[in-house]
Amino acid sequence: MNRSHNGPLFLVRKCMSSQCVRRTSLSTTVAKQRERKKKGHGSVKQVACLLIHFSPKLFARQDRISEFYCCDNILQVEKLNQIKGREVELWFCFSRGYFVGEAMTLSVKMDVGADAVAVITIDNPPVNSLAIPALIALKERYNEANARDDVKAIVVTGANGKFSGGFDISVFPKLQEGGSNGYLNQASVDLMIETIEEASKPTVAAVPGLALGGGLELAMSCHARIATPKAQLGLPELQLGILPGFGGTQRLPRLVGLTKALEMMLLSKPIASEEGKKLGLVDEIVAPEDLLTIARRWALDIALGKRPRLSSLQRTDKLESLGDAREIIKFARAQVKKTAPNLTHPLLCLDAVEEGVVAGGYRGALKEAELFAATVVSDNAKGLVNLFFAIRATSKVPGIVELGLKPRKIKKVAVVGGGLMGSGIVTALILSGYSVLLKEINDKFLQAGLERIKANLQSRVKKGKMSREKFETILSLVTGVLTYEDFKSVDVVIEAVIENIDLKQSIFVDLEKNCRTDCILSTNTSTIDLNVLGAKTRSQDRIIGAHFFSPAHIMPLLEIVRTDKTSPQVIVDLMALGKAIKKTTVLVGNCTGFAVNRVFFPYTMAAMMLSDLGVDIYRIDNAIKSWGMPMGPFRLTDLVGFGVGVAVGTQVVNSFSDRVYISRLVPKMLQSQRLGEQNGKGFYIYDEKRKARPAPEIKDIIKESQEEAGIMLDGKPLELTDKDIVEMVMFPVVNEACRVLAEKIVVQASDLDIASVFGMGFPPYRGGIVCWADIIGAKYIASRLNTWTKAHGDFFKPCAFLEERASSGVKLSVPIRNSMSRL
Numbered sequence: 001m002n003r004s005h006n007g008p009l010f011l012v013r014k015c016m017s018s019q020c021v022r023r024t025s026l027s028t029t030v031a032k033q034r035e036r037k038k039k040g041h042g043s044v045k046q047v048a049c050l051l052i053h054f055s056p057k058l059f060a061r062q063d064r065i066s067e068f069y070c071c072d073n074i075l076q077v078e079k080l081n082q083i084k085g086r087e088v089e090l091w092f093c094f095s096r097g098y099f100v101g102e103a104m105t106l107s108v109k110m111d112v113g114a115d116a117v118a119v120i121t122i123d124n125p126p127v128n129s130l131a132i133p134a135l136i137a138l139k140e141r142y143n144e145a146n147a148r149d150d151v152k153a154i155v156v157t158g159a160n161g162k163f164s165g166g167f168d169i170s171v172f173p174k175l176q177e178g179g180s181n182g183y184l185n186q187a188s189v190d191l192m193i194e195t196i197e198e199a200s201k202p203t204v205a206a207v208p209g210l211a212l213g214g215g216l217e218l219a220m221s222c223h224a225r226i227a228t229p230k231a232q233l234g235l236p237e238l239q240l241g242i243l244p245g246f247g248g249t250q251r252l253p254r255l256v257g258l259t260k261a262l263e264m265m266l267l268s269k270p271i272a273s274e275e276g277k278k279l280g281l282v283d284e285i286v287a288p289e290d291l292l293t294i295a296r297r298w299a300l301d302i303a304l305g306k307r308p309r310l311s312s313l314q315r316t317d318k319l320e321s322l323g324d325a326r327e328i329i330k331f332a333r334a335q336v337k338k339t340a341p342n343l344t345h346p347l348l349c350l351d352a353v354e355e356g357v358v359a360g361g362y363r364g365a366l367k368e369a370e371l372f373a374a375t376v377v378s379d380n381a382k383g384l385v386n387l388f389f390a391i392r393a394t395s396k397v398p399g400i401v402e403l404g405l406k407p408r409k410i411k412k413v414a415v416v417g418g419g420l421m422g423s424g425i426v427t428a429l430i431l432s433g434y435s436v437l438l439k440e441i442n443d444k445f446l447q448a449g450l451e452r453i454k455a456n457l458q459s460r461v462k463k464g465k466m467s468r469e470k471f472e473t474i475l476s477l478v479t480g481v482l483t484y485e486d487f488k489s490v491d492v493v494i495e496a497v498i499e500n501i502d503l504k505q506s507i508f509v510d511l512e513k514n515c516r517t518d519c520i521l522s523t524n525t526s527t528i529d530l531n532v533l534g535a536k537t538r539s540q541d542r543i544i545g546a547h548f549f550s551p552a553h554i555m556p557l558l559e560i561v562r563t564d565k566t567s568p569q570v571i572v573d574l575m576a577l578g579k580a581i582k583k584t585t586v587l588v589g590n591c592t593g594f595a596v597n598r599v600f601f602p603y604t605m606a607a608m609m610l611s612d613l614g615v616d617i618y619r620i621d622n623a624i625k626s627w628g629m630p631m632g633p634f635r636l637t638d639l640v641g642f643g644v645g646v647a648v649g650t651q652v653v654n655s656f657s658d659r660v661y662i663s664r665l666v667p668k669m670l671q672s673q674r675l676g677e678q679n680g681k682g683f684y685i686y687d688e689k690r691k692a693r694p695a696p697e698i699k700d701i702i703k704e705s706q707e708e709a710g711i712m713l714d715g716k717p718l719e720l721t722d723k724d725i726v727e728m729v730m731f732p733v734v735n736e737a738c739r740v741l742a743e744k745i746v747v748q749a750s751d752l753d754i755a756s757v758f759g760m761g762f763p764p765y766r767g768g769i770v771c772w773a774d775i776i777g778a779k780y781i782a783s784r785l786n787t788w789t790k791a792h793g794d795f796f797k798p799c800a801f802l803e804e805r806a807s808s809g810v811k812l813s814v815p816i817r818n819s820m821s822r823l
């Protein structure tokens with residue numbers, strides 16, 4: 001067996017039964033796997049293939065190979081095969097018997113020019129991310145360049161107009177499942193310090209475009225940085241729940257000063273190369289076509305002593321005095337504790353920075369590596385990394401994406417109804433440059449709608465986010481109409497009138513008559529069944545839900561609701577429109593409340609039940625808010641308004657009568673003329689700035705409700721910890737999310753994570769409702785729900801899906817069709 005790391009790539013097929021390892025070709029193995037699968041010969045687990053780039057360091061002993069379980073899933077193999085015409089290497093590490101491998105293109109290349117400069121290029125589309133094999137390949141290229149007599153200096157760069165988007169984020173979930181951290185932990189010292197920064201030959205980073213996270217950290221390990229004008233430089237690791245791990249906490253403060261470095265890290269905010277130049281992060285800005293030439297010259301100049309050779313880790317000239325630095329860090333810590341009380345990783349980032357300031361860059365880098373390894377596997381990192389991929393997965397809808405449909409061009413949209421929702425929707429559309437017809441039934445309503453749109457835009461002007469000129473241009477994109485006369489010119493209609501079935505049905509009949517046959521007919525209904533709504537038309541294939549959240553021009557989520565008749569083209573078109581108006585779209589099935597309102601109906605119901613069980617409503621709100629929701633259930637009820645609350649509640653009660661808690665509290669509040677924020681009186685009292693304070697006068701209403709409900713055990717208020725409160729409110733939400741998954745209302749669990757974060761303000765660092773539930777574990781959740789079911793009834797009863805996942809140990813996020821498999 002050839003173990004030369006410079007040798008060709010090998011495919012090793014490991015047959016678990018005979019423990020043999022032999023070479024074969026990728027295509028042969030894939031074909032054989034398919035053959036075996038067809039013939040039903042054993043499970044895929046028994047035969048698997050691995051493409052291994054032999055590295056003497058990791059595969060020095062053949063017996064290590066026999067320890068490995070192989071690729072468990074034929075899909076992994078097929079994925080490899082799809083990377084056609086490229087050399088491929090598969091990196092893998094194993095832990096607890098799971099495959100945690102990584103397929104990558106051979107991603108780091110080196111060319112040595114006649115000028116004795118070695119140009120090392122990271123080429124790993126789409127963003128030149130650095131996975132472990134890329135880091136090792138980078139080290140190998142450096143070793144070669146450092147060893148070669150014909151190399152005097154080195155330039156490191158990235159292909160396709162980017163430097164690097166940082167460490168490969170897709171590796172984190174595998175580490176979080178227990179995979180080995182391996183070289184990742186060593187890269188900061190072994191690669192960035194010992195191989196690059198302290199090498200005898202200088203390196204210059206040529207930064208053509210983005211350099212983020214590990215990408216910027218690599219560039220900062222170099223002895224100079226040359227960038228193009230469009231380069232973006234930043235350390236956004238904190239938004240993934242981790243901290244920079246390749247020395248960024250040490251080098252950035254030394255290059256740009258502590259205050260700016262903390263701002264960039266704590267806000268995960270990149271800067272453009274121009275600002276980088278002013279701060280000292282970038283040494284020269286050059287045109288893209290000159291980038292490599294100038295970087296090569298800089299590298300040679302440093303090698304020949306014509307320019308200073310600066311090692312960022314050793315520099316102190318930009319650092320504040322120790323006393324000032326400590327004050328700055330202290331202030332930053334206080335800010336973090338105030339603004340993000342549930343997060344520890346920003347504080348750990350500050351610890352790493354402080355260690356470096358006090359004990360020197362090298363000691364700081366060691367501390368950083370230790371803290372980085374701890375944060376990677378933290379629950380916050382699990383949540384935020386999940387969200388990173390969940391956001392990107394929303395546009396890749398299984399069953400739709402495979403059709404390869406291209407969105408049709410949408411130029412003009414009509415919105416029917418200029419109320420709060422309609423005017424918000426129009427605002428969102430015109431802000432993105434769409435021409436819009438706003439239709440109302442009379443001039444008074446039309447003018448009121450147009451005024452609301454104007455006010456939405458004016459608020460931007462007041463905040464300095466929009467110029468007066470732009471305000472006029474944008475406002476001119478909306479035309480108010482009272483008839484359907486011009487509707488033939490529109491590509492999409494969004495109906496946004498009140499929730500009245502007869503009214504909506506008649507509007508859809510009118511739309512069918514007055515719009516082109518290819519016009520998309522969408523509705524902003526939040527409760528009405530789309531099939532009922534379009535029942536009187538013959539256009540069911542182009543009827544679709546466009547469920548915005550209020551205020552529609554601000555809230556980032558758009559639920560796109562399809563029926564079993566909606567055509568895939570219409571779905572693709574509306575998703576593209578959503579993206580164009582800067583919404584995160586989630587495709588959901590047709591049911592009462594769709595995804596967000598359906599999953600979260602138990603949120604308020606559970607809180608109302610707890611109140612009837614004697615728990616103080618303000619304590620409930622505080623516990624939930626401290627846990628991370630933007631507001632507790634009672635404050636939310638005030639915000640939504642009691643009228644809307646009752647209307648939606650009625651729909652929910654009708655649709656899900658087996659699991660609702662019908663509270664007397666809200667009707668009683670309504671009877672007492674308490675409408676919520678709308679009239680300044682609800683569970684809270686509101687001042688003119690909408691600031692809420694508890695309303696002691698509602699004590700009697702709460703008491704009355706408790707007495708009528710009569711659900712307190714032995715007539716005594718229930719004693720709960722804050723953790724109990726959170727669980728009793730949030731676990732029923734998880735339970736409903738499980739029903740939504742079981743009914744396939746969403747196509748992938750990550751869509752519910754997105755819906756909960758963007759639609760309900762679920763704390764992003766908990767990853768979304770399903771991700772959070774998986775971190776806690778279905779078993780624990782089901783057991784708690786079962787206990788409360790016995791004490792308080794079927795409102796808490798875990799659904800079959802949750803029970804099944806609790807007993808099988810399969811995560812809730814695993815798609816139903818794969819649920820029998822552990823992978």
Ligand SMILES: C[C@H](O)CC(=O)SCCNC(=O)CCNC(=O)[C@H](O)C(C)(C)COP(=O)(O)OP(=O)(O)OC[C@H]1O[C@@H](n2cnc3c(N)ncnc32)[C@H](O)[C@@H]1OP(=O)(O)O
Nearest residue numbers: 127129165166167168169170212213214236244245246392
């Ligand atoms: C040790 C180190 O300190 C640790 C680290 O470096 S952690 C990584 C730090 N880097 C980051 O956080 C950057 C994350 N990425 C981004 O912000 C954005 O993707 C970007 C600005 C680089 C590009 O944005 P944009 O052009 O809108 O494209 P976007 O859709 O986001 O990404 C394109 C693809 O690249 C992937 N991608 C982006 N950055 C990635 C990364 N660092 N690792 C793996 N995949 C990445 C995305 O998942 C997406 O994949 P898909 O097409 O299969 O969905």
